[in-house]
Amino acid sequence: MAAPVPLAGVARAESAGAGTAAKPSGEAPGGPGTSAAFAPADKTGFGTSRTKESPVWFTLQGGRMSETYYPDLSTPASRQTQLVITDGKTFVERLSDGEARTEPCLQGGAPGYRLTSRGTGWSAVTRYVTDPERASVLIDVEVRSETGAPLQVFVLHDPSLSGEGNDDSAFPQDGTLVAKDKHAASALAAQDGFTESTVGYLDVNDGWTQLSENNGRLKHHYATAGPGNVVQVGRLRLDGCTRTRQTVVLGFGEKAAEAVRTAKRSLRRGFDAAAGAYERGWLEYLGGLPKAPGCLRTPSDQALYTASVVMLAASEDKLNPGAFIASPSMPWAFGTDRGIAPETGSYHLVWARDLYHIGTGLLAAGDRAAADRAMDHLLRSQLPDGHWSQNHKVDGTPFWTNIQLDETSTPMLLAWMLDRHDAKTLRHLRRGADFILKFKSEEGYKAPFSPQERWEEQSGYSPSTIASAIAALVCLADLMRRGGQGDDAAKYLEAADKWQESLDGWTVSTNGPHSSEPYYLRLTKDGKPNAGTEYELGNNTDGKVDQRSVVDAGFLELVRLGIKPADDPVIRNSLKIVDREISVDTPSGRHWYRYSGDGYGEQPNGEPWNVNRPEIKTTYGRAWPIFSGERGEYELLCGDRHSAQGRLRDIAATAGETLMLPEQVWDDRPPVPEVRSGKGTASATPLAWTHAQYLRLAWSLERGTPVEYPTVVAERYLHG
Structure with a gap:
């Protein structure tokens, strides 16, 4: 790709008097339009300011700005x-139709981006930041004609206010293009106004449909539309020759007037001033943290480390401190299929398990205040019966309501890492522990049987879930001792000890198909690992499988959490099996699948995962970089620093062009070689868990042992 168009020395657009504006009128017919769908999840940009005054976030994907979030990160x-x-004659192209490259455009790792695009006789550079003083996104637009012929440049905006794109209304107001629903409003504004504009219904008469069907001309200029799936288009006062640069602002507010006011104030401030304040805010935050660990020797490694800190920090909601989401994305059917996702979700929600990883990642990086806020949020969002929901919106409202015992355990682990033994924290944690001790499933099984394990698809006795429950109860007992409540801790330690003694009997097979020696299963449905109990894997996998045939690496949690020694023979034999059965070597190193036969990933032709369409027969779960981090932590506990350092490099090798780490990477199966093995799929990117794992492994290498290792557990079971 050619070098990006330089920003310096480009002629500024002339005043708003250039050209005669075509005034829109009338109401667009044909509503409500095609049902709303969101952009793919493989983001190349994710940004927000460090200020609470600006509750807005933006993402980039496919050569465009994709979803924005306002007023919170669940919306x-x-x-x-x-x-x-x-050119109004021979071609009509969107930025997403041509070549595009995204790269950082600010200093020191601040999440501002420059998107360089090329098409038929034109080049464009767009830069993106948010205004630290208000809820708006500013876009610096620069377009050049490479043939000398004048161009027409339109900005296309597809609102989806309050997470629902099918009930918006749109109209012009005070020179801006406004959209609103019952809860929020947006205003699209240009520095020099619009020469013409229209609003219409998606795929019926929206601006893009008109332009693409009429050789780059708007046949109709509708003023209003909605409620429905409305799309807005406004023509900028640019021609790519004498007028090449313009600022566009997308402002938000609870009402239309507030959104318009916000957009206009950001326009008056200007892109450069807003970008400067935006950059300074991030540099101040990063400057207050320790330098990257010494094991990150190259500039690229240090840049990925900073990008990981920034990604986690940007994932915190501003109205609900400590509510960090899993990813600012909606992978596959979660963004397109209303049967699977009637509401938007589920990644831009809070998961207690992911929040534990985010909190410990930021704690390792030196941001204890953020980890404490995460802990406080967990206390606020605990349900009345003591457990934590499968996931919840940033305000604490439960979203999916299945029970996963590890998500009620991880708050105790995070609290131990933070030494939180005050009376309030202990009161909440004890309620969680009591819920676990009293839990009984619909099938009649008692804890540590869990209705869902950490992959959220199966009930049973899971080594990883049991590990988190044992460690959590021991950590809670230790916190109670420190908080003067040690006399009440006996029941928690008694349960932990009983489960530690029983876990192999629930989860280790001695007659399974993978080895004549004992090995851990992904889970058992009945606590009988030598029984050939069958269950359906799901995710487009036909038929039932023998539970003895399905393995994962979740048993490594037993080592990481201090319950089993690294050299335990069953652990070692199980590692040989998972390396043989569920690992894949890629140009980005060795990575692992979640479990045998996983189908949570793209179709063989690369099309999205979906389980709601009968014509989709096969999907492949691809490899997850987080497992390289988990393996690296295990290798550190084995004393193998060299191998652990290699795992850190393997995670880094999966990063995209803007240093975002994915949920999954392509393996050696189709659609390879059309896509690059070892690089991110269209899974959730960036995934906070992956970035947190990278940070933790980096600091674990620096300190020689996993930074979140609960020594109190190891003292009880390994050194007692």
Whole structure:
């Protein structure tokens, strides 16, 4: 790809008087339009300011600005905002139709981005930041004609306010293009105004449909539309020749007037001033943290470390401190299929398990205040019966309501890492522990049987879930001792000891198909690992499987949490099996699948995962970089620093062009070689868990042992 168009020395757009504006009128017919769908999840940009005054976040994907979030991180507010460029005769192209490269554009790792695009006789550079003083995204737009012929440049905006894109209304107000629903409003504004504009219904008469069907011309200029799936288009006062640069702002508010006011104030401030304040805020935050660990010797490694800190920090909601989401994305059917996702979700929600990883990652990086806020959020969002929901919105409202015992255990582990033994914290944690001790499933099994294990698809006795429950109860007992409540801790230690003695009997097979020696199963449905109990894997996998045939690496939690020694013979034999059965070597190193036969990933042709369409027969779960981090922590506990350092490099090798780490990477199965093995799929990217794992492993290498290792557990079971 050619070098990006330089920003310096480009002529500024002339005043708003250039050209005569075509005034829109009338109401668009044909509503409500095609049902709303969101952009793919493989983001190349994710940004927000460090300020509470600016509760807005943006993402980039596929050469455009994809979802924005307002007023919180559980609420998408738009689906896309991008340029449409035409000569009015022979071509009509969106930024997402041409070549595009995304790269950071600010100093020190601040999450501002430059998107360089090329098409038929044109080039464009767009830069993105948010205004630290208000809820708006600013886009610096620069377009050049490479033939000398004048261009027409439109900005296309697809609102989806309050997470629902099918009930918006749109109209012009005070020179801006406004969209609103019952709860929020947005205003699209341009520095020099719009020469013409229209609003319509998606795939019926929206601006892009008009332009693409009429050789780059708007046949109709509708003023209003909705409620429905509305799309707005406005033509900028740019021609790519004498007028090449413009600022566009997307402002938000609870009401239309507030959104308009916000957009206009950001326009008056200007892109450069806003970007400077945005950059300074992030540099101040990063400057207050320790330098990257010494094991990160190269500039690229240090840049990925900073990007990981920034990604986690940006994932915190501003209205609900400590509510960190899993990913600012909606992978596959979660963004397109209302049968699977009637509401938007589920990644831009809070999961107690992911929050534990995020909290310990930021704690390792030196941001204890963020980890404490995460802990406080967990205390606020605990349900009345003591457990934590499968996931919840950033305000604490439960979203999916299945029970996963590890998500009620991890708050105790995080509290131990933070030495939180005050009376309030202990009161909440004891309620969680009591819920676990009293838990009984619908099938009649008692804890540590869990209705869902950490992959959220099966009930049973899971080594990883049992490990978290044992460690959590021991950590809670230790916190109670420190908080003067040690006399009440006996029942928690008694349960932990009983489960530690029983876990192999629940989860280790001695007659399974993978080895004549004992090995851990992914889970058992009945606590009988030598029984050929069958269950359905799901995720487009036909038929039932023998529980003895399905393995994962979740048993490594037993080592990481101090319950089993690293050299335990069953652990070692199980590692040989998972390396043989569920690992894959890629150009980005060795990575692992979640478990045998996993189908949570793309179709063989690369199309999205879905389990709601009968014509989709096969999907492949791909490899997850987080497992390289888990393996690296295990290797450190074995004293093998060299191998652990290699795992850190393997995670780093999966990063995309803007240093975002994915949920999954392509393996050696189709659609390889059309896609690059070892690089991110269209799974959730960036995934906070992956970035947190990278940070933790980096600091674990620096200190020689896993930074979140609960020594009190190891003292009880390994050194007692």
